[in-house]
Amino acid sequence: MAQILIVDDDHQLRMSFERLLAAEGFEVRTASSGEAGIAAVREEAPDVVIMDVRMPGISGLEAYAAMREIEPRLPVIIMTAYGTTDIAIEATKMGAFDYILKPFDIPDILKLIDKAIAAGRSMRSRVAVGEEGEQALAADAIIGRSPAMQELYKAIGRAAPTDATVLIRGESGTGKELVARAVYQHSLRADKPFLVINCVAIPETLLESELFGYEKGAFTGATGRKVGKIEQANHGTVFLDEIGDMPLPIQAKILRLLQEQNVERLGGRQVIPVDVRIIAATNRDLEEAVRRGQFREDLYYRLKVVSLTLPPLRERPSDIPLLVRYFMARYGREMSQPDPGVSEAAMALFTANPWPGNVRELGNTVKKAFIFNRGAPLGPDEVQKATGEPLRNGDLAALTTGDALADFVRRQLGSGRESLFEELMDHFGQLVIREALEATGGNRTQASKLLGLSRPTLIAKIEKYGLRIESRVRDSRS
Template identity: 40%
Template sequence: MPKERILVVDDEPDMLSSCQRLLSRSGYEVKVAPSGREALRMLKEESFDLILTDLRMPEMDGMEVLRLSREQSPDSAVIVFTGYGTIQDAVMAMKSGASDFVTKPFSPDHLLLAVEKAAGNLRLAAENRALKGQLEERFSFDNIVGRSPAMREVFDAIRKIADTNANVLITGESGTGKELIARSIHVNSGRKNRPFVPLNCGGIPEHLVESELFGHEKGAFTGAAATRPGLLEFASTGTFFMDEISELPLNLQVKLLRVLEDRRIRRVGSNREIEIDIRLISATNRNIQQMVKEGVFREDLFYRVNTFVIHLPPLRERMDDLPLLAVHFLKRYAKSTSKVVEGIAPEVMSVLKSHAWNGNVRELQHVIERAVALTTENVVRLEDLPDQLWRGADEGTGEPSPEERSHFDLPFKDAKEAMIESFERKYILKLLSKHKGNISRAAEGSGIDRRSLHRLLVKHRIEASKYA
């Protein structure tokens, strides 16, 4: 894959030639401009992924180049060169849209690190745009996200059975999205404009389940102060979803079987039969066939509810879907919180892919919701994840953390730079937390001078005031 196209802007010929030589050797396509005006002329004629510009130039300075380049090429990343005496100008440039700054004089490694970091962010943005495009175009079905073979089978099954009246049993571990599948079947059926009524059989005390299902007449039992229709009545002409049907008591299994056979119910305390028209969709996270063998679930009811079975795989068996799911939840919670969070850092995605996800999609959803709430950047970083997700399981074992394991997939030089970047960021975050955001104390406690600490804060886009 070809590397990024770079435009270097500087009024010093030696700087232009050295940057062009260094970056070209690293595989980048590099062009140079000796002035701001020449750079803008080139930007009108061709596109560049990265623009490196000096801040102090005659006629048109770097701030003007930054402003105009953002107008002409908003997707390009801009890195500014600055002298030691103009750090404040660099900070202003960052606030105006520059992605990073490099202080003159700089070493080749320092420049390459800054360029690779900016290029990596560009690739990340492109990957996230691609994932969002996939979400919108091909890999979603009524808010169910997936492109794995297992999920495509689920989508095909929904299309085939939705517009029938067949009873459906959805199986799968907790957190896999069984109710979402049930709702999708409903909205793609002829009953879509009629009620969808859910009931969690495991979430209601056993002595109240019958009243919830069938309703009751006034005075039917202590506390029945008024007549109340049951959920089966409310669901008539629509879809009734019984989540965790395996938790239904045996005595009510008999009554439900009769309802499915006769399409009639009796409220508690009444002899009058009421006709109903429902489609039943049920779900369980247990091995219901084993429960039949053990005699805790009626065999005749089992055969009634599982006319068609849809099995939802756990997230660990559909990890190809994880990036799509993560971006799907990122978009949802960024929108609901009105935050500009545009992507997920590569090291974060690596950690997410290495996690076991015993809580399945629901656990991932909560992790992304938390990350969006905590992040102070436009990208989710490692510190936005729960500690146990990327640190806790490996601390004290001598084994590398998930974050560190992700670095082993990189070439040696890239892995080294990534680890240095990660260490710097985590060290500063811990330092600010320890000293409650006081930069003077943090600098004194770490042995880093204030100017260097400020540069690191700007580099990693960390706001010390958030730790005060």
């Protein structure tokens, strides 16, 4: 369960926050002053701090500086009124996670808290590289003994202590973000910010302002100055995930950042020096993208100073039993259930599968099989059910093979509906999310992990599809 520290001199606000966040499944601590907040962090570092700027005694800015000395990677969200936004912006430039204006909407603060928890976990949760047993279970882990993985471990060790730009390549689901975190955690910047930007998850119209920030009046709705993530991560590391899908105009700005180590906010003329290390990742063929004019050649060569490649599972089948045993032990610990083990026949099925979704698909399949397991070692029937259970949703009930699914789609293509693509994507999306919720007893946190979605994204889709599945398990945020 994630722990939130609220620091504010307003007793009523602290109590309101405590009730709201406790109802959301968080553990909440409170402090009435900056001094008390510093003492609380020193006693036990929370997952996130939410702190007011103006309080009796030391200011929120001074309190943040002291907290950063105690725990440099602690995400801190600053609360501020319109009249004190300059102070909040200064705190963000110092490395605070973000700020939010009072009064704020509850959905906005909850989304921001979820993002801060994820960011804090990326910075503080250790990635075990090439370890097994209890060492690996105590952290996220990169598992494998194959020659390709052994070469990867060596490359991480050589690249991490330098400031070289790193390009991580591999298919979807191979674990590129884990490698990025491992490089960061073994680098000389490990006590500085680590910010993750997914270049395809943020709309193109917002990506530039997210990265570089903006000045008041830069565009409609820019009512004040906003510090960008790159400036916020000064002296730290920025991970640009799926950089192969970054729009060309923003690629030019990233190239300038790498060449000159400075940025300009949207609508501003001030050149702002920054000292950040860039780690990038992509599942695209960048060489082909360069030939097609979809990716800048000069940026490509700037990024691949160090290039790390993650092999797909089909090229390292000898690592699959290690991964299956790791996931079984891990999920057993997470669900407080004994690890039942895996039969030889089931393991043979796991190993024979090509796993186009790679480690992510394998992990989700093991988790699904574990959820439906009744205590005996996993058998081939449970593996087959987890990998190929028939879909259940109206016309989709009979779709048990790829050919049948293709036939269904072809029938729909003849309907002539203009919005067919969106309708089909919503249809399948609703089915997948419903199955995940049913599999986890309605627990949204577990369902989001099963699907590889962030919790806010899952909640937004549940609301969009109007899904109503009663939770049979407390929705823990741990």
